[in-house]
Amino acid sequence: MSRKPSTLVLLAHPDPAGSRVNSALTDAIRDLEGVHIRDLAAVRRADGFDAAEEQPLLVEHDTVVFQFPWYWYSVPGILKEWMDQVLLYGFAYGAGGTKLHGKTLQVVTTTGGPNESYRASGYNRFTMSDLLRPLDATAHLCGIALAEPFVVHGVRHLDEAALAEYGARYRDLLAGEELRATA
Ligand SMILES: Cc1cc2nc3c(=O)[nH]c(=O)nc-3n(C[C@H](O)[C@H](O)[C@H](O)COP(=O)(O)O)c2cc1C
Incomplete structure (x- = not known):
């Protein structure tokens, strides 16, 4: 019997209780079947993360x-x-480090700067795709396909309706096949 595809969402916000945008996005996907949300701030220990717990x-x-x-x-x-x-040697990369091969990485991020600031002529000078290159390189080294990033720009100016719309789009992305198709 083949296993259904499943998704692990690593919510990486240092203060989820103080988050407006990421908490709304997470709420929008919370009840999706096959989607597991891991709040890194909640599971982090004083010295960080336990690879033996995270890697499986x-x-x-x-x-x-x-x-x-x-x-x-x-x-x-x-x-x-x-x-x-x-993402350690022998697990994610290097000799024997093939455990993540064939997986997909979906980046979901929220920015204060508006869309038009993330271009060569904008005040942020670089596109998101330029700035996301370290994650692109990381995924590549680990044998992981990088999906088209889902970016919510200009969060300070997002009203509740716009936030709900992004939540619905995020939900569609994780529920549908689009994610694998863009990988
Ligand atoms: C320490 C810090 C650094 C930030 N750096 C940037 C940045 O480089 N570019 C940008 O567009 N927004 C930046 N922001 C704005 C955040 O991206 C924005 O507050 C966040 O996406 C809101 O999400 P939340 O409501 O889930 O906290 C920064 C915010 C903080 C607190």
Whole structure:
């Protein structure tokens, strides 16, 4: 019997209780079948993450979602820490490091800057695809396909209706086949 595809959403917000946008996005997908949300701030220990606990979760799922607020043109520290402590040699890369081969990484991020600021002529000078290159390289090294990122820009100006619309789109993305098709 073949297993249904499953998705592990790593919610990487340092303060989920203080989040408006990422918490709304997470609420929109919470009851989806086959989608498991892991709140990294809730499972983090004083010294960070336990690879022995995190790695089997990655192996069990077909798609991994990095969902995070965009901080200083990158992932928040909590996600970088998770990457440093979990994506280890011999597991994710290097000799014998093939455990993540064939999986898909879906980046979901929210930015303060508006869409038009993320271009060569904008005040942020670079496109999101330029700035996401470290994640692209990481996925490639680990044998993971990178799906088209889902980016919510200009969060300070999003009203409740727009936020609900992004929530619905996020839900459709995780519920449907689009994610695998763009990988
Ligand atoms: C420490 C910090 C760094 C940030 N850096 C950026 C940035 O580089 N570019 C940007 O567009 N927004 C930046 N922002 C705005 C956040 O992306 C925005 O507050 C977040 O997406 C809102 O999501 P939330 O409601 O889930 O917290 C930053 C915010 C903080 C607190």
